[in-house]
Amino acid sequence: MSDSGQHLGSGDVSASEALLVERLGAAAVERLRDLERRVVGQAPPLPWSGRAPPRGTALDCDVLLAGGGLSLLYAVTLARAGVRVAVADPNGVARGHREWNASMPELQALVSGGILDERELQELVAARYARGLVRWRGSAPVYTRGVLDVAIDAQRLLNHLRARCGALGVTLLDGAGVIGQSVGEGGVEVALRDRDGAVRTLICRLLLDGRGASSPFARWDLVCPTVGGVLGGLALGEGPDEVDPSVGELLVSVDDAQDGRLPIWEGFPGRSGQFTTYLFEYTEPQRLGPRPLTALYGRFFSSLHRYKRGDATVLRPTFGFIPAHSRLRPHPASPSDRVLLVGDAAARHSPLTFCGFGAALRSFAPVCARLLERLGADRLDRRGLEACWAEAPSLTVLGALALMMTDRSLARRDPAWTNRLLGAAFDALAAQGDEAFRDVLQDRAGPGQIWRLLRATARREPRVYRAVMETLSLRELLSFARNFAAFGLRGAEVTWPT
Ligand SMILES: Cc1cc2nc3c(=O)[nH]c(=O)nc-3n(C[C@H](O)[C@H](O)[C@H](O)COP(=O)(O)OP(=O)(O)OC[C@H]3O[C@@H](n4cnc5c(N)ncnc54)[C@H](O)[C@@H]3O)c2cc1C
CATH class of the missing domain: 3.30.70 (Alpha-Beta Plaits)
Known part of the structure; x- marks a missing residue:
């Protein structure tokens, strides 16, 4: 090179x-x-404003999924339950341009969720690693097992999801990008722009927004x-x-x-x-x-x-x-009734690891189960849809740690700082053993584990206290303390809302 x-x-x-x-x-x-x-x-404003469908409007489908990437997991799961689904993607459905890694227990969610069978899962595996390495400049390397240790063939998974959609009667709108929507009591009118610039509309009961970071509704900090x-x-x-x-x-x-x-x-x-x-x-x-x-x-x-x-x-x-999303501010909610953000657009994964693939594997089946209840009862209000999500309590405290690695930290004055901080943190994590390592990276850590990790890191790198005061605002510090107290009371268990 x-x-x-x-x-x-x-x-x-x-x-x-x-x-x-x-x-x-x-x-x-x-x-x-x-x-x-x-x-x-810098994108030009959307040139469309539609009409809100009144009650009784004829529907083209139940659910329109905007974005045919990893969120196709939702399309397959909902279609398997008999929901009429359409998927639109301006770049073509299942043309993700991604590579994904996870551990085998996490990947089993594809089998238990009915996406593929055990043989098909094994065929997805592109590589397996005996161990995982973390190495920061100036620190000794540390190793772990069972974290991101299976690389899958992402295009093969997407091809499979697309084929399952086809077999389940999902309408695939290749080359069609969602450019606007109008929500009414009878559904959502969604405007789609085709590759040739032609605009058409489609009416659904629910818009699932899986447009990733480019969704106009994605709110992340x-x-x-x-x-x-x-x-x-x-x-x-x-x-x-x-x-x-x-x-x-x-x-x-x-x-x-x-x-x-x-x-x-x-x-x-x-x-x-x-x-x-x-x-x-x-x-x-x-x-x-x-x-x-x-x-x-x-x-x-x-x-x-x-x-x-x-x-x-x-x-x-x-x-x-x-x-x-840091969780130091209120989490961005569904933008309106009948619209639910999923995947990267929802930013529900860990604000420390950013492992959106693993998070999607953990969440698509329970979110779909909640969504099916809502669709069945026709309760598609904003709050109810938002309640389809539940997340690991540890995520509420990890955002503050991620801010310590951004360009507002001590690293602006001391370029070696972030390496030293991460060297200390991962040395402390490795000393707690493979299981603790996995728990933190796979969103299962409990309050005791996180607390021990913070204390062990600070013992190795005492400048961390000053760095926290320099990096976080008073409001963020208070949010962190409040979240930690709630995390301590709640523990690590994810409880799905009823
Ligand atoms: C370079 C890179 C490497 C990554 N590596 C890992 C990893 O190793 N492990 C891991 O766990 N996670 C990883 N991630 C994160 C993971 O890839 C994402 O969390 C996951 O792909 C999110 O899927 P998504 O479908 O929500 O969004 P995306 O993959 O961003 O898909 C969004 C889809 O929306 C479509 N779209 C855009 N605009 C419109 C529109 N107007 N109308 C309709 N559709 C539209 C796009 O064409 C695209 O297909 C990585 C991410 C990146 C960027």
Whole structure:
């Protein structure tokens, strides 16, 4: 890999565009630009205002799912229960451009949820890792087992979901993007724009918004811009700068923070010497620059050789914004009656790990069960829909920890700070054993576990107290304390609302 990518800084956008086209291909760069425009708010306003369907309006379907990505899990589950479902996606249904990892117990939810059988699940597995690595610059590596240790063939899963939709009679609206909706007592009129620009409408009882970070309703206060893809040509071996097929690299840093943000790598060996790798940073939406993914790809190409050696080529680019919610403010609710956010648009996953895939596996079946009751009783009011969600209590305290890694932290003055903090935190976590490690990363940790982890981290890195005072506002500190007290009373158990 040459160093030419280092010219891809945010200040030199035209040069970066040409280099990105060379490295990623024109179609991928067009998708990237479109996503940047939609997420950082430069998209033109929607040119549509519809009519609210009155009671008794004839319906085209029960549920319209906007976004045919991972949220197809909802389409299959609802259709299996006899609900008439349609799915619209401007980029084509089940064309996700994602790579996903989880553990086998988490993946079993696909079998118990009726999405696929055991044989089909095994066929999805692209790689398994004997252990997972976390290594922060300046700290000793730590290892764990049973976390993100199974890489699945994401396109195969999406193909399967699409085929199941077809077999269950789901209407697939390839190339149709939702551009607006109007909610009335008789349903939701949804406007769809086709690839040729033609606009048509469709009336449903419920709109499921699975448009990810680009949904106009997605409200998040934390974000990881993430870039990378499936790479070929990297050196195989057991050295830290080589790809070891038996090791999943969960979190690795090879640099200190730049402008307060720590660039973090993850890397998962795949089939035939391929390596899926990402570079991401923790930040807040208001601090995303005008071209966040373009700028991050610049860092990706200029620092890849410090992470892994070899003559890398990008075989399949993958990028996006992974949104999350800190829970230090009220959680964004359904925008109106008859509309429910799912997947990344709902930002219900951990604000610390951002593992949206694992979170979707854990939640799609219970959320669908609640949704089916609501559809059956025709109780699709905003509050009732919001109550379809329940989440792990530990998530209410993890957002504050994520803020400690953003570019408002001590890292603005001390670029080595975030590495030191994370080195101390993961050393403390590894000392608690594999089970505690899994519990924290898979949203099962109880209040005692989190408390012990915080104390052990502070013993290793006492500057953490000052960093907390510098990073969190008084309001955020009070929210954190209140959430922790409630977490302590409630424990780790997820209780689905009745
Ligand atoms: C680069 C990257 C790597 C990741 N790696 C991991 C990982 O290793 N493990 C993990 O657990 N999670 C990972 N995640 C997170 C995980 O991929 C997401 O949580 C998950 O894909 C969310 O799925 P989704 O369907 O909600 O959203 P998305 O995957 O963002 O899909 C949204 C869909 O909506 C469509 N859409 C957009 N606009 C419209 C519109 N107007 N109308 C209709 N449809 C529209 C898009 O075309 C897209 O298909 C990663 C995310 C990224 C970006």
